[in-house]
Amino acid sequence: MEGWINPYYLDIxxxxxxxxxxxxxxxxxxxxxxxxxLGHAAFYGIGAYSTAIFSVKIGLNxxxxxxxAVIITFLLSAILGLPSLRVxxxxxxxxxxxxxxxxxxxFKNAKITGGAYGIDGIPMPSIFxxxxxxxxxxxxxxxxxxxxxxxxxxxxxxxxxxxWTAIQEDEVVAQSMxxxxxxxxxxxxxxxxxxxxxxxxxxxxxxxxxxxxxxGFTLSATLLSMVVIxxxxxxxxxxxxxxVLYLLPEVFRIFDIKIIDPNYIDTYKMILYGxxxxxxxxxxxxxxxGRKIRHQKRAVKD
Amino acid sequence: xxxxxxxxxxxxxxxxLTAVDQVDxxxxxGEILGLIGPNGAGKTTFFxxxxxxxxPDQGNIQFNGTDITGFKPYQIANQGIFRTFQNxxxxxxxxxxxxIKLGLFRQTKAGAWSSIFxxxxxxxxxxxxxxxxxxxxxxxxxxxxxNEAAGNLSYGNQRRVEIARALVSHPEMILLDEPAxxxxxxxxxxxxxxxxxxxxxxxxxxxxxxxxGMVVELCxxxxxxxHGVKIADGDPNQVVANPAVIEAYIGGQEVTExxxx
Ligand SMILES: Nc1ncnc2c1ncn2[C@@H]1O[C@H](COP(=O)(O)OP(=O)(O)OP(=O)(O)O)[C@@H](O)[C@H]1O
Ligand SMILES: [Mg+2]
Numbered sequence: 001m002e003g004w005i006n007p008y009y010l011d012i013x014x015x016x017x018x019x020x021x022x023x024x025x026x027x028x029x030x031x032x033x034x035x036x037x038l039g040h041a042a043f044y045g046i047g048a049y050s051t052a053i054f055s056v057k058i059g060l061n062x063x064x065x066x067x068x069a070v071i072i073t074f075l076l077s078a079i080l081g082l083p084s085l086r087v088x089x090x091x092x093x094x095x096x097x098x099x100x101x102x103x104x105x106x107f108k109n110a111k112i113t114g115g116a117y118g119i120d121g122i123p124m125p126s127i128f129x130x131x132x133x134x135x136x137x138x139x140x141x142x143x144x145x146x147x148x149x150x151x152x153x154x155x156x157x158x159x160x161x162x163x164w165t166a167i168q169e170d171e172v173v174a175q176s177m178x179x180x181x182x183x184x185x186x187x188x189x190x191x192x193x194x195x196x197x198x199x200x201x202x203x204x205x206x207x208x209x210x211x212x213x214x215x216g217f218t219l220s221a222t223l224l225s226m227v228v229i230x231x232x233x234x235x236x237x238x239x240x241x242x243x244v245l246y247l248l249p250e251v252f253r254i255f256d257i258k259i260i261d262p263n264y265i266d267t268y269k270m271i272l273y274g275x276x277x278x279x280x281x282x283x284x285x286x287x288x289x290g291r292k293i294r295h296q297k298r299a300v301k302d
Numbered sequence: 303x304x305x306x307x308x309x310x311x312x313x314x315x316x317x318x319l320t321a322v323d324q325v326d327x328x329x330x331x332g333e334i335l336g337l338i339g340p341n342g343a344g345k346t347t348f349f350x351x352x353x354x355x356x357x358p359d360q361g362n363i364q365f366n367g368t369d370i371t372g373f374k375p376y377q378i379a380n381q382g383i384f385r386t387f388q389n390x391x392x393x394x395x396x397x398x399x400x401x402i403k404l405g406l407f408r409q410t411k412a413g414a415w416s417s418i419f420x421x422x423x424x425x426x427x428x429x430x431x432x433x434x435x436x437x438x439x440x441x442x443x444x445x446x447x448x449n450e451a452a453g454n455l456s457y458g459n460q461r462r463v464e465i466a467r468a469l470v471s472h473p474e475m476i477l478l479d480e481p482a483x484x485x486x487x488x489x490x491x492x493x494x495x496x497x498x499x500x501x502x503x504x505x506x507x508x509x510x511x512x513x514x515g516m517v518v519e520l521c522x523x524x525x526x527x528x529h530g531v532k533i534a535d536g537d538p539n540q541v542v543a544n545p546a547v548i549e550a551y552i553g554g555q556e557v558t559e560x561x562x563x
Contacts, residue, residue, distance in 0.1 A: 150418075151418055154417050154420070155414060155418065157417070158414065158417030158424070159407070159410050159412055159413065159417065160413070160414055160417070162404065163407070165393070165396070165400075166393065166407075169393040169394075169395070169396070172375070172387075172391065173387075173391050173392075173404075174376075175354075175374065175375035175376045175379070176375055176376075176379055177379060177384075177404050177407045177408070177467075178380045180374075180376045181376065187414075191414075
């Protein structure tokens with residue numbers, strides 16, 4: 001089966017799915033709970049480094065490492081999110097940006113994260129002694145993605161989703177209805193962060209080598225623009241936004257289109273996304289899939 | 303009857319301005335209390351203190367035997383005090399039904415896990431929330447508007463939806479900030495009837511209102527604030543005949559004219 005699929009395409013799809021998971025987590029924080037985050041890559045990195053440390057440096061089973069990484073990311077997101085969420089909403093973009101920068105510089109300088117070298121030799125997980133192939137890993141990532149889409153869908157319709165909606169629309173009202181707003185904001189941060197932790201762990205075991213460059217501000221900003229352009233607070237929006245904007249530069253690479261210098265593709269990418277954001281804000285502020293009237297839940301009439 | 307709410311020496315300053323000044327208030331269970339006073343008298347500030355949005359600079363609040371001074375707004379709501387806002391605060395892009403369901407938030411328990419796995423408890427709860435919200439809509443004659451975006455409703459209906467949201471969880475006490483503002487006389491009539499119904503269900507009511515005719519007819523007792531100071535407290539007919547109260551209102555109007563508000 002492996003033979004007739006170009007492994008390069010396979011990788012692109014795996015990375016696309018991982019980016020969608022990242023986008024879903026960010027959308028949970030920013031789209032569903034209304035808390036702007038410019039530091040999402042930090043949690044991606046925490047997930048990736050945690051599983052790398054557990055599986056390489058401590059020698060734990062990769063599956064167990066991934067599980068621990070997700071739990072750690074959940075907890076750290078809550079702890080790191082708490083001070084940011086206490087400040088006034090206008091500062092949240094700045095504090096999360098700072099958080100992202102601090103996290104990246106920690107990855108780059110700390111001993112435990114392998115400093116500037118990063119961590120190498122992150123093992124591929126196995127099932128019954130059989131190491132997953134590329135196709136099997138793609139399948140794994142796909143299943144995880146489906147599960148997380150389902151989780152986000154359920155959460156958005158739960159008591160948590162109701163609290164997030166109220167917080168996003170009017171915090172005073174939310175509090176007046178008995179909603180502990182800080183608690184639910186921290187919870188959004190923690191769950192959204194845990195999504196990024198899953199993505200980071202899946203990424204680490206896919207590439208087997210990680211370094212701090214991956215987990216920087218460029219990624220956080222790119223993700224935010226993907227989610228905003230797709231439409232905040234909708235799952236379809238994130239699927240669309242991340243897919244289109246992630247695949248666009250790849251198309252240029254695959255077809256070897258030379259209109260732009262491939263060395264500057266990241267720069268052009270940022271300019272394009274920035275431009276798209278401005279256009280969206282002007283003409284479709286709720287994103288491609290944003291709807292005007294939103295129903296938390298279809299009304300039941302009887 | 304027992305005192306449900308007991309406030310002592312409540313004071314709130316904004317810089318040099320004392321918006322609420324040493325106010326004492328006792329509210330009995332089952333009462334309909336009117337809170338009146340000229341513009342800027344401190345009525346809304348008083349509600350904001352009672353609901354925890356502002357912390358009083360001085361004073362103490364006892365509710366149902368609990369000291370709730372310094373409680374956060376959500377904690378106060380969970381004690382059973384709900385409110386409406388002078389400048390209506392509905393989730394405008396969401397349906398009327400969603401807005402009312404929000405009022406039942408404190409009564410639902412199903413958390414993340416039981417929602418993710420679609421456990422029976424969370425399904426049953428969802429059903430109960432929908433039924434209770436729907437029942438209240440029926441009672442208020444708003445069923446036709448259930449799926450409308452709240453922001454598209456007429457002013458009067460928005461006020462009713464906001465009251466419904468505050469009411470749906472059967473709170474101990476409900477605070478209404480100028481609920482009749484912008485209503486015609488017919489709507490005011492039906493609002494009065496609704497407030498009486500609210501009391502019937504066992505909820506104590508404090509009502510801020512400029513419509514003096516309405517409050518005199520509706521309330522068991524009136525309290526008057528002027529420049530943050532409580533200047534009268536008693537039987538509605540006697541309070542509105544009180545020279546100090548009349549003076550406060552006329553004086554207030556003069557100030558309004560001079561300021562050209
Ligand atoms: N957050 C605030 N900061 C500064 N001053 C405030 C604040 N809130 C209220 N005030 C001032 O406190 C005084 C009382 O205001 P408040 O809104 O309580 O009056 P009110 O009795 O509700 O008036 P109205 O009938 O016009 O609604 C006013 O002078 C107002 O300007
Ligand atoms: Mg007021």
